[in-house]
Amino acid sequence: MNTHQSIFRYCALFLVCLSLFCFSTKNSFAYQNTLKKIKGSGTLIWGFDAEGGAPYVFHDVKHPSKLIGFEVELAEAIARELGVKVQCFQNAWDSILLSLQRGDFDIALNGIEITPDREQSVLFTRPYYAYAEQIVVRASDNRIHHLEDLHGKKVGALYNTVARRMLEEMGDVSVSTYSGQVEPFKDLCLNRIDAVLVDLPIASYYAKPNPQLRLVGSPVGEGYYGIAVRKEDAALAGELNAIIERLMRNGELKKIYNRWGLWNTAQEKLFLSEGLLQKYTECPPAASEKTPPAVITFLPTLLKGAFVTIGISLLSMMLAVGLGLTLAIMRLYGNVWIQKISTAYIEIYRGTPLLIQLYILYYGLPNIGITLSAFTAAILGLGMNYAAYEAEIYRAGIQSIPGGQTEAALSLGMSKRLTLKRIILPQALRVAIPPMTNDFIALFKDSSLVSVIAVVELTKSYSMLASASMNFFKLGIVTALLYFGMSYPLSLYARKLEKRLKPHDRNP
Amino acid sequence: MIEIHNLFKQYDHKPLLNGLHLTVTKGSVVSLIGPSGSGKSTLLRCINGLESFQRGYISVNGQLLYGIHEQSHNEIQRDRQVKNIRLKVGMVFQQFNLFPHMTVLRNITEAPVHVLGVSQAEAESHAASLLQQVHLEGKAHRYPGQLSGGEQQRVAIARALAMKPEAMLFDEPTSSLDPEMIEEVLAVIKELVSEGMTTVIATHEMGFARDVSTGVAFLDKGEIVEHGHPKDIFSSPRHERTRAFLSRCMK
Numbered sequence A: 001m002n003t004h005q006s007i008f009r010y011c012a013l014f015l016v017c018l019s020l021f022c023f024s025t026k027n028s029f030a031y032q033n034t035l036k037k038i039k040g041s042g043t044l045i046w047g048f049d050a051e052g053g054a055p056y057v058f059h060d061v062k063h064p065s066k067l068i069g070f071e072v073e074l075a076e077a078i079a080r081e082l083g084v085k086v087q088c089f090q091n092a093w094d095s096i097l098l099s100l101q102r103g104d105f106d107i108a109l110n111g112i113e114i115t116p117d118r119e120q121s122v123l124f125t126r127p128y129y130a131y132a133e134q135i136v137v138r139a140s141d142n143r144i145h146h147l148e149d150l151h152g153k154k155v156g157a158l159y160n161t162v163a164r165r166m167l168e169e170m171g172d173v174s175v176s177t178y179s180g181q182v183e184p185f186k187d188l189c190l191n192r193i194d195a196v197l198v199d200l201p202i203a204s205y206y207a208k209p210n211p212q213l214r215l216v217g218s219p220v221g222e223g224y225y226g227i228a229v230r231k232e233d234a235a236l237a238g239e240l241n242a243i244i245e246r247l248m249r250n251g252e253l254k255k256i257y258n259r260w261g262l263w264n265t266a267q268e269k270l271f272l273s274e275g276l277l278q279k280y281t282e283c284p285p286a287a288s289e290k291t292p293p294a295v296i297t298f299l300p301t302l303l304k305g306a307f308v309t310i311g312i313s314l315l316s317m318m319l320a321v322g323l324g325l326t327l328a329i330m331r332l333y334g335n336v337w338i339q340k341i342s343t344a345y346i347e348i349y350r351g352t353p354l355l356i357q358l359y360i361l362y363y364g365l366p367n368i369g370i371t372l373s374a375f376t377a378a379i380l381g382l383g384m385n386y387a388a389y390e391a392e393i394y395r396a397g398i399q400s401i402p403g404g405q406t407e408a409a410l411s412l413g414m415s416k417r418l419t420l421k422r423i424i425l426p427q428a429l430r431v432a433i434p435p436m437t438n439d440f441i442a443l444f445k446d447s448s449l450v451s452v453i454a455v456v457e458l459t460k461s462y463s464m465l466a467s468a469s470m471n472f473f474k475l476g477i478v479t480a481l482l483y484f485g486m487s488y489p490l491s492l493y494a495r496k497l498e499k500r501l502k503p504h505d506r507n508p
Numbered sequence B: 001m002i003e004i005h006n007l008f009k010q011y012d013h014k015p016l017l018n019g020l021h022l023t024v025t026k027g028s029v030v031s032l033i034g035p036s037g038s039g040k041s042t043l044l045r046c047i048n049g050l051e052s053f054q055r056g057y058i059s060v061n062g063q064l065l066y067g068i069h070e071q072s073h074n075e076i077q078r079d080r081q082v083k084n085i086r087l088k089v090g091m092v093f094q095q096f097n098l099f100p101h102m103t104v105l106r107n108i109t110e111a112p113v114h115v116l117g118v119s120q121a122e123a124e125s126h127a128a129s130l131l132q133q134v135h136l137e138g139k140a141h142r143y144p145g146q147l148s149g150g151e152q153q154r155v156a157i158a159r160a161l162a163m164k165p166e167a168m169l170f171d172e173p174t175s176s177l178d179p180e181m182i183e184e185v186l187a188v189i190k191e192l193v194s195e196g197m198t199t200v201i202a203t204h205e206m207g208f209a210r211d212v213s214t215g216v217a218f219l220d221k222g223e224i225v226e227h228g229h230p231k232d233i234f235s236s237p238r239h240e241r242t243r244a245f246l247s248r249c250m251k
Helices: A002-024 A034-041 A070-082 A093-102 A162-169 A183-189 A200-207 A234-249 A252-259 A265-271 A295-333 A336-351 A354-368 A374-399 A403-411 A416-453 A458-469 A472-501 B040-047 B075-088 B104-116 B120-133 B149-161 B179-194 B206-212 B230-235 B240-250
Strands: A043-048 A085-090 A122-124 A129-138 A154-158 A174-178 A195-199 A213-225 A228-230 B002-011 B014-024 B029-033 B055-060 B063-066 B089-092 B167-171 B198-202 B215-220 B223-228
Touching: A034 A043, A034 A234, A043 A070, A043 A093, A070 A085, A070 A234, A070 A252, A093 A122, A093 A228, A122 A234, A129 A162, A129 A183, A129 A200, A129 A265, A154 A162, A154 A183, A162 A174, A162 A195, A162 A213, A174 A183, A183 A195, A183 A213, A195 A200, A200 A213, A213 A265, A228 A234, A234 A252, A252 A265, A295 A336, A295 A374, A295 A416, A295 A458, A295 A472, A336 A374, A354 A374, A354 A416, A374 A416, A403 A416, A403 B089, A416 A458, A416 A472, A416 B104, A458 A472, B002 B040, B014 B040, B014 B215, B014 B223, B029 B040, B029 B206, B040 B055, B040 B167, B040 B198, B055 B075, B063 B075, B075 B089, B089 B149, B104 B120, B104 B149, B120 B149, B149 B167, B149 B179, B179 B198, B179 B206, B206 B230, B206 B240, B215 B230, B215 B240, B223 B230, B223 B240, B230 B240
Parallel strands: A043 A085, A154 A174, A154 A195, B029 B198, B029 B215, B089 B167, B167 B198
Antiparallel strands: A122 A228, A129 A195, A129 A213, B002 B014, B002 B055, B055 B063, B215 B223
């Protein structure tokens, strides 16, 4: 009782401190006049994510240290017009607007769709590109022709994009969400999904040259990319607007887009006056109310993610325990070769990153004809990785049991197998429970890594919701509490189990 | 009943048993005495198959166990014969080695149920009578950690007896006990012996060896230096080494 109370007291104290910190530092990073600062320092700091990929901003394959892409050229043109140099700031795309608000860079220019949600937290310039969503299917597939044909299909989309939101609003589309631009097309080729809905530039760059894939239907859900600046930087936005207009009028923008095969008639809309451009996004955003939506509205999505997290964790832990025990027994009791196999497994799995193991399982194995579903790959990946750690825990546990126990059992006529099963393992398990609990809690949190292979679990749900709503703080607390709410009972249960299996001492 | 012929065992080029001969007839009680490291424990552990030896053979009721360097040695046969010997011979260890995660009752019933296939009920009623025999009625549901050393060793004896062995090996059963507990354990062994149990016991309890055993073997450096009736060994030892050891012990 006492410990529970004090734990909750500490939690409350921690939350209060955290919120104080957040409020007190809210505006301290923002510059009064970013435009003046840019001109004064002679550098425009540009935030983007090169991992987002082609044709926006990406590393040149021939000169990996060099960044190329139409937005690189655009940023350079803008800087030239401003009379300054570009300084690059690499930032994860999910948190790009957050970092802009923090003051890490002056502008965010990276295929950021102008949506009312985002306009609540940042200021957009006039659009510099008119995008639309494009459906991509396998060349051999004749089922899909329009957006409506996607009903009931499995469709891939990049996360935190208008395309994904469109698919979700269609209701009965099963959406696979990806963070990289290459992966959805890979999965499409592998028959894991039926179609991909992405921004036209991505479809043009990745799918058009691929003979296995085909673009179908006319682009839908038009929208615009804009450059984001901080709300208080109206002066900078005005200057950028003038520059974009200049680049459009003098044909430079068209030249850049032509070089990347991105110019189309839709871009002519950019020439419309700003007043007419106000009606841009065709697709109504999910939460366009003026007041930010309450955290409670996100709870069902978060809980769904939490269920996936629990499912993946439990199943992969079961695999890790079973496989780990087998490996430990192989290493302790097997012949030389079996011992070597077990040792090699343990060393390889411990010595390489889980992330790479997951990539190989999901994207590498199809090369040799094994195509696993994302969920299966996630469980196998986590389970096989943690089995290596479990194996060592069990080995240590088994070795900690005095040799006299085995001798006593053998002298009673028990076989080696029976001795292991009834005498050694039950005692070793007791020794192994604290480190096992530790591992299980670690696995629980590591399960967020499987989001790289299109599994939407709790952390992924959080980051999608948070970057869509810009509500990182409150949602973060709720998500953290969900994790804690799942792992703390586990600790309690392990403690109880440990107590139950404790050796009975002289004075119970 | 137990015949040991020309037993050689070495470990790391150090001889532990050096051409040892010993015969234990049915119903006899042989005490193995001698300084630490003389090979008493090693000999008992060889009989039980817990340790292997290089040369010679051990025969327990016709079950033959050859040294691993003997021509008649056969790995597969050995496993079966070791098991047969273990079913005939019970062993009690210096450190008791009770299973700490099981109650006293389960310590005793575990092997009969899972090795011999005796029913749980039958095993438990046998265990109850064994607990009575070792004067531990009422402790059936305790865990080993809740018992004193003497009580634990008596449970270990009951556990070995539960397999209905034809002979018992005791490996210094009282050496890790407090003095006040030694007697209670020796008393149980004495009762067992008086019922005719064939027994080999490695011990430092000279009084017990002299009063209870039918034969005493003095071991030194892996050899049986002297083997005879307790009266002869204790009152008129023929060998200098025996004399020196006994005079050190009797001080």
